[in-house]
Amino acid sequence: EDQVTQSPEALRLQEGESSSLNCSYTVSGLRGLFWYRQDPGKGPEFLFTLYSAGEEKEKERLKATLTKKESFLHITAPKPEDSATYLCAVQAAGDDKIIFGKGTRLHILP
């Protein structure tokens, strides 16, 4: 069965304290792995798509990487406005479904 597991569930960091969020997945052939950011009461906002192991994508203070079993979302020198829930999702080959992990709630303290 296809699965997506995110860790940690919640993370509190001081402003400027870099860290990484983990997304491990089990799918029968990966078609794509997606990272989203969700603010309270809003819909998820698309951040990155990763297609194959070794791929990396960057956007401002965020960098996403992908291996054959997991993806990391690295956050460098975060600011309070980076506080949000970060969702990882995967799509298996030959499937139209996108499966979401439970997310990591990130809180950056000023």
Added chain:
Amino acid sequence: DTEVTQTPKHLVMGMTNKKSLKCEQHMGHRAMYWYKQKAKKPPELMFVYSYEKLSINESVPSRFSPECPNSSLLNLHLHALQPEDSALYLCASSQEGLTPYNSPLHFGNGTRLTVT
């Protein structure tokens, strides 16, 4: 602001009411989705429309009835809901439906539904 627009933003309905949620996108996307999200949980897929045809129904109870009048519009008709159906209902679209190529979902900000 997102490019997927959902109305209304909030909805309170009784268990005997009939209401509809609406979703619109003008990005030329050919796949549209309904997700349900409970507090502190990930979005759960309900329905997928690909090229205006229902391609996935995740065993959703018949009190939820989707409709895709055209490639830009998606409705979710609600009837005889239960209090446990209270949730954030999210609409999303993607560039392609059932193709070898993956395309990310673009979400609206949802309708917050409360069933009393």
